[in-house]
Amino acid sequence: MDYFIELLFAGLTRGSIYALIALGYTMVYGIIGLINFAHGEIYMIGAFTSFIVATVLSIYGFPLLAIVVIAGVAAAVWSSAYGFTVEKLAYRPLRKAPRLAPLISAIGMSIFLQNYVLLAQTSDFLPFPELIPEFAFMEPVAHIVGSSDMVILVTTTLVMIGLTCLIKFTKIGKAMRATAQDKTMAVLVGVNVDRVISATFVIGSALAAIGGLLIASHIGQINFYIGFLAGIKAFTAAVLGGIGSIPGAVLGSLVLGLTESFATGYISSDYEDVFAFSLLVLILIFKPTGLLGKAEIQKV
Amino acid sequence: MFPVKELKRSALIALWFAFLTFPIMVIKVDPIERVVQYRWDNMFFIAFGSFVISILAKVYVIRKERRAVSKKETAATEPFAQRIIREPRFLYPLVLGCFIFGISFPFLFSTYQTNIMTTALMYVVLGLGLNIVVGVAGLLDLGYVAFYAVGAYSYALLNLNFDLGFWVVLPIGGLMAAFLGVILGFPVLRLRGDYLAIVTLGFGEIIRLVLENWNAFSQGPSGIANIPRPGFFGMDMTFAGGITYIYYLVLLLVVLTIFVVNRLQNSRLGRAWLALREDEIACQAMGIDKTKTKLVAFSLGAFWAGFVGVIFAAKTTFVNPASFTFLESAIILSIVVLGGMGSIVGVIIGALILILLPEYLRALSEYRMLAFGAILVVMMVFKPDGIISNVRRSYHIRKQGLSEGESHE
Numbered sequence: 001m002d003y004f005i006e007l008l009f010a011g012l013t014r015g016s017i018y019a020l021i022a023l024g025y026t027m028v029y030g031i032i033g034l035i036n037f038a039h040g041e042i043y044m045i046g047a048f049t050s051f052i053v054a055t056v057l058s059i060y061g062f063p064l065l066a067i068v069v070i071a072g073v074a075a076a077v078w079s080s081a082y083g084f085t086v087e088k089l090a091y092r093p094l095r096k097a098p099r100l101a102p103l104i105s106a107i108g109m110s111i112f113l114q115n116y117v118l119l120a121q122t123s124d125f126l127p128f129p130e131l132i133p134e135f136a137f138m139e140p141v142a143h144i145v146g147s148s149d150m151v152i153l154v155t156t157t158l159v160m161i162g163l164t165c166l167i168k169f170t171k172i173g174k175a176m177r178a179t180a181q182d183k184t185m186a187v188l189v190g191v192n193v194d195r196v197i198s199a200t201f202v203i204g205s206a207l208a209a210i211g212g213l214l215i216a217s218h219i220g221q222i223n224f225y226i227g228f229l230a231g232i233k234a235f236t237a238a239v240l241g242g243i244g245s246i247p248g249a250v251l252g253s254l255v256l257g258l259t260e261s262f263a264t265g266y267i268s269s270d271y272e273d274v275f276a277f278s279l280l281v282l283i284l285i286f287k288p289t290g291l292l293g294k295a296e297i298q299k300v
Numbered sequence: 301m302f303p304v305k306e307l308k309r310s311a312l313i314a315l316w317f318a319f320l321t322f323p324i325m326v327i328k329v330d331p332i333e334r335v336v337q338y339r340w341d342n343m344f345f346i347a348f349g350s351f352v353i354s355i356l357a358k359v360y361v362i363r364k365e366r367r368a369v370s371k372k373e374t375a376a377t378e379p380f381a382q383r384i385i386r387e388p389r390f391l392y393p394l395v396l397g398c399f400i401f402g403i404s405f406p407f408l409f410s411t412y413q414t415n416i417m418t419t420a421l422m423y424v425v426l427g428l429g430l431n432i433v434v435g436v437a438g439l440l441d442l443g444y445v446a447f448y449a450v451g452a453y454s455y456a457l458l459n460l461n462f463d464l465g466f467w468v469v470l471p472i473g474g475l476m477a478a479f480l481g482v483i484l485g486f487p488v489l490r491l492r493g494d495y496l497a498i499v500t501l502g503f504g505e506i507i508r509l510v511l512e513n514w515n516a517f518s519q520g521p522s523g524i525a526n527i528p529r530p531g532f533f534g535m536d537m538t539f540a541g542g543i544t545y546i547y548y549l550v551l552l553l554v555v556l557t558i559f560v561v562n563r564l565q566n567s568r569l570g571r572a573w574l575a576l577r578e579d580e581i582a583c584q585a586m587g588i589d590k591t592k593t594k595l596v597a598f599s600l601g602a603f604w605a606g607f608v609g610v611i612f613a614a615k616t617t618f619v620n621p622a623s624f625t626f627l628e629s630a631i632i633l634s635i636v637v638l639g640g641m642g643s644i645v646g647v648i649i650g651a652l653i654l655i656l657l658p659e660y661l662r663a664l665s666e667y668r669m670l671a672f673g674a675i676l677v678v679m680m681v682f683k684p685d686g687i688i689s690n691v692r693r694s695y696h697i698r699k700q701g702l703s704e705g706e707s708h709e
Contacts, residue, residue, distance in 0.1 A: 034494075035494045035497070035498065048323075048324060049323045052323045052324070052329055053323065055329040059335075074323070078320070078322075078323060081319070081320050082320065085316075085320060090680075090681070093681045094680060094681065097684060100434075100438065100440055101680045101684055103440060103494050103497060104440070104633070104637055104676055104680050105677045105681065107630065107633070107676060108634075108672075108673045108674065108675065108676025108677040109673065109676075109677055110673070111669055111670075111672055111673030111676070112670060112673030112676075112677065114669075114673075115667075115669040115670040115673060116324070116670060117324060119666065119667070119670060120324045120325045120342070121324060121328065126331060127332070129331070228626070232498075232501070232502070232505070235498065236502075239495075239498075271509070271513060273505065273509055274506055274509050274510065277502040277503075277505050277506045280499070280502045281488070281503065281506075284491055284498070284499050285487045285488060285491075288491060288495060
């Protein structure tokens with residue numbers, strides 16, 4: 001039973017990290033219908049920025065709490081800046097291009113960012129500083145649930161609530177929903193669509209950066225290549241839940257995280273990634289709209 | 301000439317990029333030795349570089365707009381490269397020249413050069429194969445390398461287990477890849493463009509992961525070594541002779557591929573692909589079987605990849621899963637995109653540029669993948685048609701009266 005609960009929590013932790021990345025995919029897809037292939041790289045840059053900032057601060061002897069806060073803010077700020085720039089450079093000029101063009105451009109951007117970090121930093125795995133301490137009150141259950149699992153679950157839940165409030169109650173959230181429903185109509189009622197799209201990229205990137213910081217301190221090492229796999233898996237989660245739907249992305253991520261956790265725990269860990277990819281292929285073949293997505297009707 | 305407002309804008313862009321790249325380009329930490337290194341010179345390069353590039357991009361845009369205005373007056377002027385291709389007077393000697401150069405290459409250059417050229421020619425065939433799928437039929441396939449892997453592994457495994465020779469496996473490898481293409485294509489080809497891209501990417505990764513983890517079948521990450529080179533009626537060949545031989549083999553394959561692809565493009569099937577790329581619904585309304593047409597494109601593309609895979613295994617005499625990563629697919633895709641989707645000459649030029657350039661500019665080879673990524677983005681933004689865009693057969697109607705009328709304005 002303990003093993004089951006351990007796997008359950010591991011799956012939930014994994015799922016909530018996927019959710020943070022998947023939200024960026026799903027929000028961008030919901031608004032401009034583009035698979036933002038470079039999103040995984042934005043997450044990787046978030047993890048790298050927080051690694052750099054946290055390590056520098058710890059060398060200069062800052063207290064742990066200050067390091068966590070500053071590293072988190074820095075990761076969110078820079079990831080958002082990258083997301084914003086990528087949209088402006090690689091996607092905005094292609095707004096009216098045929099469907100394949102922005103996708104190829106996104107793949108190019110992803111390869112570019114990966115190699116940019118590889119060349120500017122290193123190709124080695126870097127040890128990530130331990131940002132989340134072992135809490136004393138977690139002692140009795142520590143053999144099942146680690147402190148960092150708990151922190152990840154709590155943070156993700158808070159972030160989700162914050163995002164929901166943002167989309168439900170603020171002006172920009174309303175504008176985002178309007179743009180997602182009908183772009184032309186949104187322009188007619190006075191929504192600045194370009195700004196909304198930029199905002200979507202900024203928010204999605206910031207979420208991915210938080211995910212990057214959490215997972216990096218949970219696993220304890222980072223590398224320039226982590227974005228690729230995480231990106232694909234988060235995309236799988238977004239598709240599983242129904243791409244374009246925000247609750248769907250969260251649900252899909254949790255399902256994917258649990259599936260992976262139980263599959264590696266009870267079957268085999270060699271084929272961990274194969275499970276995720278197979279799941280992706282199966283959903284797309286049998287239910288391309290996902291769990292909560294709406295069917296898209298192609299109009300002539 | 302160049303407005304001050306634009307200079308200010310470029311300065312702001314430079315500042316933004318200096319900020320953007322600050323943590324990753326400037327700071328470098330060593331977490332074990334606990335030292336921080338600041339590389340301020342990088343920040344200067346970034347700022348200066350983005351300043352210059354933003355000005356150049358703006359100049360390009362202004363020029364393009366001006367040309368668009370003046371285009372109304374002069375009749376449509378074709379780019380130089382396309383005029384050469386259109387005119388048989390230039391085209392035939394050019395093709396002949398290339399052919400003679402291709403044949404005499406091993407005599408003119410060293411074995412090492414021949415080997416590199418062989419690699420480049422293999423990518424030409426891969427590019428032409430993917431061109432059928434992506435360029436002509438408009439199906440974005442990001443797992444193309446899986447078929448390449450199938451070809452390579454079918455030679456390696458059939459040789460290891462059943463002792464089959466190169467010439468026997470060559471068609472088998474191609475057919476295996478095509479067969480896999482049909483199996484994979486059948487369920488996924490119903491999907492829309494971008495979903496298809498992701499599913500093919502997933503398939504590519506699954507195949508690589510299976511090859512990596514299924515030790516009993518494929519010997520895992522260590523790969524299969526000592527694959528024999530192709531024979532020529534049991535003749536003994538020196539090392540250099542073997543390389544020259546493979547070179548001619550690949551050259552022959554290139555010629556064959558160009559011939560087949562060229563014939564295909566103007567066939568009924570080729571036109572069906574083009575129509576499918578432009579508009580699926582209209583295409584179905586014209587009575588084209590969508591699934592069958594797509595499936596043929598998919599498996600034909602896979603067939604060439606399988607072919608080249610077998611030759612790859614024979615050439616390197618060693619295969620392992622690391623040769624078939626997603627990046628390989630990305631390289632082949634860059635070739636097709638850079639050359640011009642759907643254009644045969646473009647793909648050949650694209651392959652030669654992208655494969656030969658990093659080989660000869662050793663200093664650049666580190667930046668090779670960075671450049672590939674940038675090429676994909678820049679080409680899509682500025683010149684989505686590629687170096688040589690595909691010229692569709694069309695009639696030109698000269699409206700002489702109109703151009704005079706417009707010049708009054």
